[in-house]
Structure formats: structure tokens, C-alpha cells
Amino acid sequence: MFDSVLTIALGAILINNFIFSQFLGCCPFLGCSTKIDTALGMGLAVTFVMGLASAICYAVNMLLIALELEYMSTLAFILVIAVLVQFVEMFLKKSVPSLYTALGIFLPLITTNCAVLGVVLLNVQNNYNFIESVVYGITGGLGFLVAIVLFASVRDRLQFADYPESFDGFPIALVTAGLLALAFMGFSGMKIG
């Protein structure tokens, strides 16, 4: 049991990193990575939502299976995620207003983060049980956090780099993302368990 959880955790953070090897959640990865602070906030919020979504969607999936409506899972999951993000927003606004203001617009944007939908669909695909699902959700979010913070730090330093002018802005960001993904490919040879 512990073995499988550890395998899932390491796999989600390093080997099958959501951004670098599965290409999920690339939009906030590029959009919210110009400053390290906001990248950190975004990463934490996504981790939180992914963990919670995994737990609730596990229950919803059980319900759908019982009703023989598995083909509706994508739709149902989107519904759950949208509700969840709304709920988290309300909760933060009331209980942790400082975090609510810090995250600002990124909070509602998590609804459309495909890494969140990806994690719940992968949970179903991989036949994870409840604990595995939650672990996969949280560690997948942590992988996202690692990726976006690393990327933001690199972009921070790029300001003083002397690259050709035509690469200014998104091109150099995409080149950087590609190189980071290459670096993460080093983990793909690893086999655990």
C-alpha cells in the first residue's frame, strides 16, 4: 500500500510531471509565470483544488458506475470542478481574505486548468482507489507547483539575458519551457517498484 502511494507520488511529481511530460495545464504555466510570487500562489491553489477534486470526483465516479452512466464522467467531473472552485473561492474570501486577494484572478481561472480535469480522468483510467486518487491529485499539483516555480525563476533571470530580439516575449519562454521539459526527461528512465 505504502509502496504504491510512494510510486504514484514520485511519478506524479518528477517522472510524469503534468506539465513537462503530459502537457496538461500549459496555459497557467505560461500565463502566471512572470513572477515567482504569483507562480507560487497559483501552484498552491492548483494543488489544493486538484487534491480536493480527486477526492470528490472519486465519489462521483462511484455514483456514476452504480448508475451505469460511466460515459458521462467527463461532463460530471467538469461540473464538480466548477462547483469546487466556486466553493474554494467563497471559502477563502470569508476565512483567508489575504490569500484570496493574493491569488486574485487566478482563483476562478483554475476552473479551466486542464491539469485538474486531467488528474480526475487519469484517476479513473488508472483504476486508483480513494487514497491513491487523493495522493495522485495532491502530488500532481505539487509537480505543477515545482514546474511553474522553476519556470518563473528562469524567466526572472532571462530579463538580463542577451538573446536575439526576435525571440523577445513568448518565443524565448517557449524555448525555455522546452529545455526544462528536456531536463525533466532525465527522470523518465527511472523505474520505481
Next chain:
Amino acid sequence: MDGIMNIVYAILVLGIMGAVFGGLLAFAAKIFHVEQDPRIEEVRAALAGANCGGCGFAGCDAYAAAVVAGEAPPNKCSPGGAATAEKVAAIMGLDAEPEVKYVAFVPCSGGTGVAKEFFDYEGPKDCVAAMRFGNKGPKQCQFSCIGLGNCVRACQFGAMHIENGVAVVDREKCVACMACYDACPKKIIRKVPYEQRVLVGCRSEDKGAQTRKICDAGCIGCMKCQKECPHEAIKVVNFVATIDYDKCTGCGHCAEVCPRHIIHPQKIYEQ
């Protein structure tokens, strides 16, 4: 028949799920309801919405909250101008004081070839990076514009450009949010009234002889403008001519007598 039942079934289940979640959210909204002044929304809607931070707050939302809390006057939204100030004041039940329109101004005339340089700079095109050399950049004058355009990149309104090695503000586009001031490592950019036509294109507080040595367009503090001004509106403070905008009538006499030709109303005004 079976197929149709399947569809109805799916619609029902998803509909019920949606209704349950909706109900839960409505319930949560009640529990987690935060009392908020309805005027915040109204003020927010009246603002220009550029999120420029020119009012001194983090964004339009923060400014709207501050206005309603009575911590900020209603006329701080530069992009919105007088119309917005009036609307906000109406919501708040205050009298709108007509705000003087301000614009940013770069008080430096030391362009390429005019201001002497220590060295040829070929590093990153960034003022902060250039400042690392001798703490004042390639130009010898420590009050000079470096001209590598940090302010241009900071400007959200496209109101700045580099002309002959010195940043220039487009007075028509500028909303005086002063993002350029924050971006400028030397902090030489000033906020001046839009109506002010006569401006001194130098801020060098070096003594006259020193300024003369390092720049062909620096104020040497010769006091000529101060003596000649018919309205006593211009004074030399810290070896640099400074105009009192309240007294200045914009006659331009100082510009005519300035031996360094750095008080130049037309040049600044035209653009």
C-alpha cells in the same frame, strides 16, 4: 425505447447533480457571505478599469474599496479623468473636485552626443543593468536619462519612446500613472501639470563647472532665468533652475535667455 430511456436517465442524473451542487453552493454562499458595501461594485464599474495603479492602489478593485472606505478621494483615477471622478463622487455623495491633469516628464536633454559618456555600453538593453557600472550608467551625469527604455517598457499606454538616447513622454497619451517613475532606476521622471508649457529639461544638481564639463545641455545654475523672469516664477535651487508652476504664466522668457537652451517650451510642447 431503451435508448431514449437511457438519454432521459442521463439527463435526469446530471440535472439532479447540478441542482444539488447549485443548492450546496447557494447554501455555502449564505454561510460564507461577506458583508460588502454595494457601493464598491458601483464605484468599480465607474472606473476606467485599466488597472494601471496610477491611483496608488493595487488595482481598480483596491481603489474602489478604498474610496468607499473613505480612505481615498474620488478623483484619483487618471485614465478615467474628470468624467469618472464625477461619477464616483456622485455614487459616494461627494463633490467632485476637478482634478488637474498631470503628465509625466523626463527632465533630461542629454541625448547621445550631448551628454559625455564614460564608455560605450554594449550590455543588455536595460537601465538597471547599465546602472551597475559605476552606479550611474554610461553617461557621466548622475542625473541623466540612461535611455535604455525601462520606462518605455513599463508604460501601459504606449506614451513613451526613446528619442536620441533620452526618454520622451507623449503628453496626449500619458495618464500620469507614474509606472515609468517606478521603473526608472534613477527616479528622475517627474509629474508635471499638463497645462504647464515651460519646463526645465535638466535636473543636474552638480555644480555649474562640473555640469559644463560632462554635458552640453545641462543646467549650470547661472541664474539668468531667475533674474529675467518677470513673474519670479523660476528659481535656481541646488544648482538647477526650478519653476514654480503656480506662478509661471508660460511666457517663455526664460527659454529665450537660457544660454544652454534647455528651457524650451516649443520643443516639449510640440511632440
